[in-house]
Amino acid sequence: xxxxxxxxxxxxxxxxxxxxxxxxxxxxxxxxxxxxxxxxxxxxxxxxxxxxxxxxxxxxxxxxxxxxxxxxxxxxxxxxxxxxxxxxxxxxxxxxxxxxxxxxxxxxxxxxxxxxxxxxxxxxxxxxxxxxxxxxxxxxxxxxxxxxxxxxxxxxxxxxxxxxxxxxxxxxxxxxxxxxxxxxxxxxxxxxxxxxxxxxxxxxxxxxxxxxxxxxxxxxxxxxxxxxxxxxxxxxxxxxxxxxxxxxxxxxxxxxxxxxxxx
Amino acid sequence: xxxxxxxxxxxxxxxxxxxxxxxxxxxxxxxxxxxxxxxxxxxxxxxxxxxxxxxxxxxxxxxxxxxxxxxxxxxxxxxxxxxxxxxxxxxxxxxxxxxxxxxxxxxxxxxxxxxxxxxxxxxxxxxxxxxxxxxxxxxxxxxxxxxxxxxxxxxxxxxxxxxxxxxxxxxxxxxxxxxxxxxxxxxxxxxxxxxxxxxxxxxxxxxxxxxxxxxxxxxxxxxxxxxxxxxxxxxxxxxxxxxxxxxxxxxxxxxxxxxxxxx
DNA sequence: TAGTGGTCTAGACCACATC
DNA sequence: ATGTGGTCTAGACCACTAA
Numbered sequence: 001x002x003x004x005x006x007x008x009x010x011x012x013x014x015x016x017x018x019x020x021x022x023x024x025x026x027x028x029x030x031x032x033x034x035x036x037x038x039x040x041x042x043x044x045x046x047x048x049x050x051x052x053x054x055x056x057x058x059x060x061x062x063x064x065x066x067x068x069x070x071x072x073x074x075x076x077x078x079x080x081x082x083x084x085x086x087x088x089x090x091x092x093x094x095x096x097x098x099x100x101x102x103x104x105x106x107x108x109x110x111x112x113x114x115x116x117x118x119x120x121x122x123x124x125x126x127x128x129x130x131x132x133x134x135x136x137x138x139x140x141x142x143x144x145x146x147x148x149x150x151x152x153x154x155x156x157x158x159x160x161x162x163x164x165x166x167x168x169x170x171x172x173x174x175x176x177x178x179x180x181x182x183x184x185x186x187x188x189x190x191x192x193x194x195x196x197x198x199x200x201x202x203x204x205x206x207x208x209x210x211x212x213x214x215x216x217x218x219x220x221x222x223x224x225x226x227x228x229x230x231x232x233x234x235x236x237x238x239x240x241x242x243x244x245x246x247x248x249x250x251x252x253x254x255x256x257x258x259x260x261x262x263x
Numbered sequence: 264x265x266x267x268x269x270x271x272x273x274x275x276x277x278x279x280x281x282x283x284x285x286x287x288x289x290x291x292x293x294x295x296x297x298x299x300x301x302x303x304x305x306x307x308x309x310x311x312x313x314x315x316x317x318x319x320x321x322x323x324x325x326x327x328x329x330x331x332x333x334x335x336x337x338x339x340x341x342x343x344x345x346x347x348x349x350x351x352x353x354x355x356x357x358x359x360x361x362x363x364x365x366x367x368x369x370x371x372x373x374x375x376x377x378x379x380x381x382x383x384x385x386x387x388x389x390x391x392x393x394x395x396x397x398x399x400x401x402x403x404x405x406x407x408x409x410x411x412x413x414x415x416x417x418x419x420x421x422x423x424x425x426x427x428x429x430x431x432x433x434x435x436x437x438x439x440x441x442x443x444x445x446x447x448x449x450x451x452x453x454x455x456x457x458x459x460x461x462x463x464x465x466x467x468x469x470x471x472x473x474x475x476x477x478x479x480x481x482x483x484x485x486x487x488x489x490x491x492x493x494x495x496x497x498x499x500x501x502x503x504x505x506x507x508x509x510x511x512x513x514x515x516x517x518x519x520x521x522x523x524x525x526x
Numbered sequence: 527t528a529g530t531g532g533t534c535t536a537g538a539c540c541a542c543a544t545c
Numbered sequence: 546a547t548g549t550g551g552t553c554t555a556g557a558c559c560a561c562t563a564a
Contacts, residue, residue: 029560031533057549068535073550083526089550090542107525203526207374209516210473210491228473228491234525253472260523262370262497263346263466292541294552320530331554336531352531353561 036065037075044084044095045239051194052099054092055085084202098190098201107190107204110163110251111259118157125152125220127179129171136168139235140243147171151182154220162256164220168246173199199244201236208232208258213250221252230258299328300338307347307358308502314457315362317355318348347465361453361464370453370467373426373514374522381420388415388483390442392434399431402498403506410434414445417483425519427483431509436462453499462507464499471495471521476513484515493521 040055049055056064061072076093079085083103086094096103111117132140132148142148149171155163167189169177174197185192193199209231218225229250236245251258303318312318321339325332339356342348346366349357359366374380395403395411405411412434418426430452432440437460448455456462472494481488492513499508514521 033533059549070536071534074533076550087550088543090544090548092549109523109525203524206523206525208471208493208521208523210493210514211516212491226489228475230471230473230493251473253474258471260372260469260471261466262372262469296552322530333555334553337552339531350531351562353529353563355530 032067033071033074033078036061036067036072037078039065040075040079041084041239044079047198049095051095051097051200054094057092082202098188098194103190104188107188107201109258109260110256112157112256114255120155120157120163121159122183123154123156124179124182125154127151127177127182132168136246139246140168140170142170143172149174149177151177151179153182157256160255161221162252164217164250166248168248170244173197173244193244200238201244202238204234204236206232206234211250217250221250223252223254227252229253232258295330296334296337296341299324299330299335300341302328303338303342304347304502307342310461312358314358314360314463317357320355345465361451361457366453367451370451370464372521372523373519375420375519377518383418383420383426384422385446386417386419387442387445388417390414390440390445395431399509402509403431403433405433406435412437412440414440414442416445420519423518424484425515427480427513429511431511433507436460436507456507463501464507465501467497467499469495469497474513480513484513486515486517490515492516495521 043049058069058072058076062069065072076085076087080087083096086096088094098104128150129147130150132142136148140148149169151167151169153165154161155165190201193201210228211231213221213223213225213227213229215225217229218227221229230253232249232251234247234249235243236247238244306312321332321335324335328335339348339350343350346359349359351357361367391413392410393413395405399411403411412432414430414432416428417424418428453464456464473491474494476484476486476488476490476492478488480492481490484492493516495512495514497510497512498506499510501507
């Protein structure tokens with residue numbers, strides 16, 4: 001049961017908090033399309049339509065919310081800009097998914113210095129359930145005794161190891177994740193998380209540094225100890241900025257680079 | 264004389280290239296608002312309104328182009344999304360500028376690990392006019408004998424050097440740029456370029472790697488030789504993707520990190 | 527009070543996909 | 546032929562700014 005014919009705001013002009021109200025006065029005014037966006041977001045977060053599923057047509061939503069098509073349209077426009085929905089002319093509007101080619105380039109920024117970006121070979125080192133170190137627990141907002149899952153893997157290009165990933169996940173939300181399931185899945189990890197655990201990454205923050213390879217790292221990446229590596233610490237967030245993954249990657253940038261676009 | 268009452272396309276429906284045309288069929292269809300966007304872009308590029316200046320009101324543009332306000336609005340919306348225009352309710356629409364606080368954070372991604380981002384102290388090492396190395400000339404698309412300008416500088420935070428920049432500019436477009444003018448200018452470099460040379464950076468591509476400090480670099484950044492540094496190679500582009508700056512930065516990431524947001 | 531951008535509507539028509 | 550998203554219009558009214 002979706003968020004149908006709810007009151008929204010009794011009359012449209014009631015949406016306007018005319019003048020400063022005593023106390024809270026943060027967004028002094030919330031246009032209709034933003035309220036509708038929030039309603040859609042709620043249903044989206046609740047998994048009402050599933051990854052890749054289609055949401056109701058603009059006309060149907062307009063009828064349901066008792067607004068014009070243009071207003072619904074503007075709400076959907078923003079959700080599409082936020083990469084939560086994907087519009088397809090003639091077909092409908094769909095819940096965005098990490099299985100699409102397009103999305104993968106958004107999250108995998110490593111590019112070969114020469115040639116096109118080819119697919120990586122994944123090799124999982126281990127997948128363990130354990131108590132997270134304090135810093136990881138804090139960032140992932142783990143409850144006191146909540147276990148974490150640690151996944152370690154190596155990504156190779158042309159049989160040369162380039163990325164060493166150390167991934168931490170909140171155990172409560174990834175019950176039953178094993179190295180076998182990771183190995184058995186062909187596509188990107190985020191697509192698996194989405195399909196198997198109903199958890200969708202919608203944005204991430206990365207902190208990048210240059211570090212020297214220690215002995216263990218050097219071994220996995222087949223470089224000498226002390227070689228400069230790119231350290232990429234990524235915190236992935238789901239709906240409502242809920243943290244769901246901490247990923248610490250070490251990139252060998254001898255033949256690759258991290259590509260970023262400023263605009 | 265702006266791009267006034269031009270034909271656009273004789274009738275509106277003429278905008279629709281109905282059916283595949285023999286030969287070129289790239290964007291088989293160009294909506295009105297995109298054509299208007301292109302016209303505004305042309306005037307913007309020509310410097311018709313100057314950095315920070317205000318463009319005509321939506322109503323005036325609608326009259327001029329003989330379309331409805333909504334259509335002009337959509338064109339401006341996209342230009343605002345592209346960070347070329349800034350809308351200010353009640354005041355007008357303005358040409359975006361690098362002097363704004365907001366914009367600076369888009370291009371300066373270095374953040375202290377702890378505390379808020381403070382202002383940097385700039386120290387210019389030199390500013391020379393010389394023949395660019397082949398790789399620089401190629402990337403900047405310099406004409407055969409066109410000279411380049413090399414600017415080197417150090418950015419410090421709390422009196423500790425953190426960034427060593429090696430900046431290359433096409434000499435033909437930056438006549439009269441000297442170390443003195445750079446030193447004498449308080450704000451960000453891009454704001455100076457905009458105000459003094461009429462050159463506006465609108466986007467940039469960065470390639471990031473981890474490298475070891477050589478002797479000279481170590482000296483400027485006050486670190487030991489061999490310390491891992493973040494190498495950030497930025498190519499800045501102006502209108503029409505014309506390259507106008509190649510910046511090679513080395514960041515000491517002991518107390519700072521490069522922050523990136525994936526969304 | 528006037529002018530600007532911001533929201534919302536109702537309706538028309540086009541492009542695209544599917545049946 | 547139908548239904549979907551995409552474009553465009555004309556007009557109304559609201560919020561914000563500045564004179």
